[in-house]
Amino acid sequence: MQSNKYFGSFYPVTSSIHRINPVIKLICLFLFLVPMIGSMSLKLHIVILFLLLMMMYSSKVPLKFYFNMLYGLRYIYIILLFALASKGLTLEETIVILIKISSFIEYLSLIFYTTSPSELKYGVEKVLKPFNLLNFNLGRPSNLIVSIIHFFPLLFTTEQEVLKSASARGLDYYHGDIISKTIVVLSSFKNTLRLTIKKMKTAKFASELRMYNVTKFRTNLRTNKIGFLALMLLGIHIIFVVYYVKEVGIL
Amino acid sequence: MEVIFNNVTYRENIGTPLKKTYLDNVSFSILPNTIYSFIGDSESGKTKIGELINAVISPTYGSVKVFKFINDGKRIRNVNKLRMNIGFVTMNPSEMLFNKTVRKELEFGLTYFKYKLNKKSVRCIDALKLVGLGEEYLNKKISDLTLTEQKKVSIASILIFNPKIIILDEPTIGLGTREKEHLKKLIKILKTKYKKTIILLTKDTDFAYQITEKVHLLYKGSIVASGDKDILTNEKLMEGYGLKLPEIIKFIKIANDKGIKLSLTDNILDLIKEVYRNAK
Numbered sequence: 242m243q244s245n246k247y248f249g250s251f252y253p254v255t256s257s258i259h260r261i262n263p264v265i266k267l268i269c270l271f272l273f274l275v276p277m278i279g280s281m282s283l284k285l286h287i288v289i290l291f292l293l294l295m296m297m298y299s300s301k302v303p304l305k306f307y308f309n310m311l312y313g314l315r316y317i318y319i320i321l322l323f324a325l326a327s328k329g330l331t332l333e334e335t336i337v338i339l340i341k342i343s344s345f346i347e348y349l350s351l352i353f354y355t356t357s358p359s360e361l362k363y364g365v366e367k368v369l370k371p372f373n374l375l376n377f378n379l380g381r382p383s384n385l386i387v388s389i390i391h392f393f394p395l396l397f398t399t400e401q402e403v404l405k406s407a408s409a410r411g412l413d414y415y416h417g418d419i420i421s422k423t424i425v426v427l428s429s430f431k432n433t434l435r436l437t438i439k440k441m442k443t444a445k446f447a448s449e450l451r452m453y454n455v456t457k458f459r460t461n462l463r464t465n466k467i468g469f470l471a472l473m474l475l476g477i478h479i480i481f482v483v484y485y486v487k488e489v490g491i492l
Numbered sequence: 493m494e495v496i497f498n499n500v501t502y503r504e505n506i507g508t509p510l511k512k513t514y515l516d517n518v519s520f521s522i523l524p525n526t527i528y529s530f531i532g533d534s535e536s537g538k539t540k541i542g543e544l545i546n547a548v549i550s551p552t553y554g555s556v557k558v559f560k561f562i563n564d565g566k567r568i569r570n571v572n573k574l575r576m577n578i579g580f581v582t583m584n585p586s587e588m589l590f591n592k593t594v595r596k597e598l599e600f601g602l603t604y605f606k607y608k609l610n611k612k613s614v615r616c617i618d619a620l621k622l623v624g625l626g627e628e629y630l631n632k633k634i635s636d637l638t639l640t641e642q643k644k645v646s647i648a649s650i651l652i653f654n655p656k657i658i659i660l661d662e663p664t665i666g667l668g669t670r671e672k673e674h675l676k677k678l679i680k681i682l683k684t685k686y687k688k689t690i691i692l693l694t695k696d697t698d699f700a701y702q703i704t705e706k707v708h709l710l711y712k713g714s715i716v717a718s719g720d721k722d723i724l725t726n727e728k729l730m731e732g733y734g735l736k737l738p739e740i741i742k743f744i745k746i747a748n749d750k751g752i753k754l755s756l757t758d759n760i761l762d763l764i765k766e767v768y769r770n771a772k
Contacts, residue, residue: 252510254509303507303508303509305507305508306508402587402590403590405543405548405587406582406587406588406589406590407590407600407604408548408575409546409548409575409578409580409588410575410600410601410604410605410649410650410653411572411575411576411600411601411603411604411605411606411653412600412604413571413572413575415547415548415571416547416567416568416569416571429590432590432591432592433590435592436590439635
């Protein structure tokens with residue numbers, strides 16, 4: 242019954258990672274995805290994992306907030322291990338795939354915990370800014386991207402509400418064993434999904450009403466300036482991409 | 493005693509900067525067939541009391557005894573036997589109603605508490621009528637209902653499985669004057685005719701004063717005053733904890749200050765009669 246409601250939401254503390262400009266954070270996320278998706282090098286993945294752990298530690302968000310999510314997915318990992326073993330993958334390849342999945346989840350969590358929703362929207366819009374040259378309306382697509390990014394945290398929060406309500410009316414989740422818990426989650430998933438989509442639409446609409454200018458530009462947000470740490474982090478991410486590109490043999 | 497809170501403390505996010513104590517060393521007991529009100533400002537811990545009784549959360553320290561079941565953090569066997577005797581209506585109906593139609597929402601409790609009933613539809617209609625909604629609501633979508641209607645459906649969805657204890661969290665939020673009157677009548681019927689124990693978790697002192705029998709005043713997770721509903725007439729106490737004196741009491745106090753002697757009452761009609769007698 243541990244409270245899980247902070248997953249995916251902004252964690253309001255002041256840390257070096259919180260102070261990094263949201264645009265740099267998003268660029269770093271995209272750069273991080275390049276070797277994560279493409280490379281199968283164990284060495285590179287261990288270095289990336291180490292960097293991620295350092296970032297998690299310096300974010301001043303308790304590590305248990307990050308690991309709660311991984312712990313929640315433990316059964317999926319076990320199923321995945323069996324699936325990979327049946328495909329005939331080596332131990333090294335299996336470890337790399339597991340690092341890929343967990344790093345991706347933790348990186349997203351890091352972005353959510355350290356970036357407020359308005360900063361995230363600002364960041365997405367700035368990243369999409371080159372499309373301004375094509376006279377493209379940025380408000381709606383960036384709002385849509387942020388809504389999609391927030392979909393999974395919202396899904397988890399809604400799931401908690403549904404599970405609580407269902408438990409109060411006979412479909413118990415909290416006092417059952419793993420089989421009954423799985424049955425409860427599966428039977429309530431359809432309703433959870435429907436409610437999440439509805440909530441996401443409401444949040445998107447509210448966001449448009451409150452702070453979003455759906456014309457070409459939106460109100461400017463005074464956010465953190467790009468500092469030394471941001472540039473250093475960007476540099477490290479670029480090094481990873483360069484390493485990957487060299488590994489593939491493009492350079 | 494139906495419910496016993498024994499030195500209950502409830503905290504969330506322990507060991508993090510977001511640590512929060514919702515209830516701090518709270519002890520009280522609840523007698524059957526009585527209307528209780530837990531009155532407190534926002535974040536006083538009212539909702540957590542309801543959730544602890546319903547065993548959807550566990551206390552950090554202490555224990556909650558509900559009938560023969562003990563909620564102290566350990567796994568409760570046959571927890572459904574506990575929950576089918578407790579109906580918990582949340583403050584926000586959207587947190588409680590998750591099925592697509594009103595019929596599915598009402599039948600949910602009956603299905604999972606394994607009621608052996610042939611005429612579920614009849615029971616659904618009866619539950620809807622109790623909260624003042626018609627049969628035509630059965631096939632309506634939850635998302636098409638107004639907040640007031642959703643609130644009524646959430647109450648009907650727990651009345652349908654006939655629990656012994658009914659917990660209403662902020663029952664008057666979103667209700668108009670007429671709906672409040674209807675809710676008041678419904679609570680009185682549930683108490684007198686169906687012998688239910690009612691627990692109101694509210695900050696609406698006007699509503700609570702009219703129907704409650706026992707009051708627990710909460711402030712920042714602690715019970716600061718307990719007793720009969722006369723507590724709600726104590727101006728200093730109420731204002732000290734950020735609560736409003738019931739309007740009817742305010743009126744009586746002003747009249748008494750001006751020399752018109754009116755006795756304390758919780759019924760507006762009795763008050764009008766007394767004012768009329770005084771005027772004569």
